[in-house]
Amino acid sequence: MNILLASTSTLFGGKYLEYLKDELIDLYTGIDEILFIPFARPSGISHEDYTAIAKSFFAAININVKGLNEFDDKINAVNNAKAYFTGGGNTFLLVKTLHEENLMQVLKENIKNGKPYLGCSAGANIGGLNMKTTNDMPIVYPPSFDCLALIPFNINPHYLDPNPDLKHNGESRETRIIEFLTQNDITVIGLREGNWIRRKGNEIKVEGAVQTRIFKKGTAPYEIEVGTHLK
């Protein structure tokens, strides 16, 4: 496999995908066209407008982008594509659409056979075993929470440390993940913004700018450094 799962598409104050540019040139070596999966629709943006944003970034590194929404036969489009990119937005909407269009399994098979995959935020979330550690609001009801399982873990993108100054009693991210572990025995990668997971073949590493927080059932959460192998 050759995949990159990023916490976010855009760093605070940065431009879309800019901080990942060198990594994406490496990920998509030899590829001149990728298939964009726009179903997560951040802020409700249309599939067409969302694809145009991706197209604009990738033009600068000489890669053409087609939106999966442009194809009548979407299963065929996934099978014929050379590489993929799933953008962020609402994970429930993304997962519902992929299941309803029977695309989850076919996408998974193509990626497991070696086609490059980039996922940001919701698009990274679906690289995990299931979507049960998303931060998103359940605005639609998907037929299943199962995802691509490109890594044997779950991801919590945009991982955020508790803010001791916040005078608010909503649960912290850590509390939510600990609640997840009372119901599931799956390792969760708390992926802070600026970090990503890079899988090449069987090697899985965390890369980026800061430490990554790991949550396992029966163990206190702990931090790992950039470059650490995940097992």
Add this chain to the structure above:
Amino acid sequence: MNILLASTSTLFGGKYLEYLKDELIDLYTGIDEILFIPFARPSGISHEDYTAIAKSFFAAININVKGLNEFDDKINAVNNAKAYFTGGGNTFLLVKTLHEENLMQVLKENIKNGKPYLGCSAGANIGGLNMKTTNDMPIVYPPSFDCLALIPFNINPHYLDPNPDLKHNGESRETRIIEFLTQNDITVIGLREGNWIRRKGNEIKVEGAVQTRIFKKGTAPYEIEVGTHLK
């Protein structure tokens, strides 16, 4: 109907349910025992431990508390109860358990027939039409997102304004609710901590300490004052 749906059980720096004490004496007038629904399990606490917390508060206002978990025949326990309280925690776990135990409908009928109901946080969320505006993590997969529909709206508890100082690109609460409205035509009550919805008969009001933010499809979000009737 005679219901109170509160954004939170506990104000920052306050004690459990303390800020609602006078309201609860009014809600439960003439009631000496309530049935506590502990299924949301905040931080994974056991049903028994959670019931003990509720019991301890209500002892001070001379109301006994029984946990729904104590009953083998839970449908019968709901039908025999005089009043209800559903505590906060994880809404997915709460809704999954209520549906799986066939309790959602029976609880709804009893409350619609006039038995007092208190819900805090997740327990308030289920008073709405469905749970699609919860903030919680989807740690389990419920058979449906439908809820009690005690009011003709959805609730977003712990409503939080965007923080302009936060250097983080996760979606704001407002963005999430606007995404919800692209997929659903249901009014959402953004209920800040310190506020609650009070329904007596057909009269539904927001009460509490601060303004409440209202989200409707096709309209800019707006604020309403304490005491405003909801229609």
